[in-house]
Amino acid sequence: MSHVPASPQIEGSSGANVAAMNAITRAICFYLPQFHPIPENDLWWGDGFTEWANVASATPRFKGHYQPHLPGALGFYDLRLEEARIAQAALAERFGIHGFCYYHYWFSGRRLLGRPLDEMLASGKPDFPFCLCWANETWSRTWSGREHDVLIRQEYSNEDHDQHIAWLARVFDDRRYIRVNGRPLFLIYRPESIPELAKVLDEWKNYCRREGSAEPFFCAVSTGFSTLDDEAMLASGFDAIVNFEPNRQHFPAARNATGHAVSLARRVLPRRWYDALRNSKWLAQGHLNTVVNYEGYVDASIERVPSRTPTFPCVFPSWDNSARKVAATIIQNHSPIQYARWLEDALGRVSSYPPESRLVFINAWNEWAEGCHLEPDSKHGAVFLEATKECLDRHARSILKD
Secondary structure (H helix, E strand, O other), X not given: OOOOOXXXXXXXXXXXXXXXXXXXXXXXXXXXXXXXXXXXXXHHHOOOOOHHHHHHHOOOOOOOOOOOOOEOOOOOOOOOOHHHHHHHHHHHHHOOOOEEEEEEEEEOOEEEOOHHHHHHHHHOOOOOOEEEEEOOOOEEOOOOOOOOXXXXXXXXXXXXXXXXXXXXXXXXXXXXXXXEOOEEEEEEOOHHHOOOHHHHHHHHHHHHHHOOXXXXXXXXXXXXXXXXXHHHHHHOOOXXXXXXXXXXXXXXXXXXXXXXXXXXXXXXXXXXXXXXXXXXXXXXXXXXXXXXXXXXXXXXXXXXXXXXXXXXXXXXXXXXXXXXXXXXXXXXXXXXXXXXXXXXXXXXXXXOOOHHXXXXXXXXXXXXXXXXXXXXXXXXXXXXXXXXXXXXXXXXXXXXHO
16 A cells, blocks of 8 residues: 555645535535455455455556546555545545545444444544445445345344444434534435335434434435335435436436447336346456446436435546446546536535535545546546536635625
8 A cells, every 4th residue: 555645735725715615515425435454355355355456457448448547646545544534534625525425334233344434433533524324235246236146135123223323323423423404414325225214214213312312314315226216215204315426317328339238228128137137247248338428428417307306416527337347337538627517517406405405415535446536546636626626616606696
């Protein structure tokens, strides 16, 4: 692992500007805590495995394909190091990011990849806002939550729900925890997977009330694999929806023949058949990729009719999961100009919300193996962070002027 500087030498926002922007709209980045070894990954993937193993071994699939995505200012960090976590937060704050949304992995009382969060909670460093997203998927060797070749299964029980909310409530009490109208913000990635969902959310709210704490502000994450529509999620007890991106339902036309075939299959096949096709050995062995143009994806996203439900939009600077997947989805030709267009649209979609409810999510701070990162890389440097700051600054000025 390379040395991680405590304060990367990159220009960014002043503290006053950041405070002003946070009063207008809060930009929250999804945060992957994968970048440190754990015994389970040693067993499943080999000693010392972290996400960096996939990142560094990626190769181009075709002429002009940008791989590997290698880190820039922060280097190949190890999240066991406090210095690495502080450097991440300092960089994010400098460019106007309000906080991180840590992926939280809870399997029947067993937590995985929890060390960065635990040490941050214990030390109080970095002093940077955060919230949690329960990534309640079964882990398998396809990295996609499918139910075959299972590594660790996600299961549910009433006793486990009680244990889970008792643990969460202690985290919610941290003064850095992100809140909406005084309520701790908590996301659930696959809400439709939880049996008796409405009962679980209601019992979690009751637990917090009994303990004298604020009820969680529950957000359902709407993905391309969601089987509940937004109205059904809200009826189950969620307060708002996070429109996670990329979303297979929002893809524009693919640029390659394989992508056209996959897009057609997505539209006409039942979900289970489509999932089986995407994970078939035929696609994997053939390295058959779906290739989409980033500008086209941004155009399609901006053209979507605004939701009638309480919704927080999500944008991403780039996407290419070929470091993880043999049959990959590659959204190529990403650019800070197109990303800025998309982020400005997202900010506009929440501008009419009350200030406490103006949230925009960015996927992601550090999903390196999915080619999805605001952290600087060796090719582009900090251009996407700079675009983020400029958009947030303009948005803040426009709101304050009105």
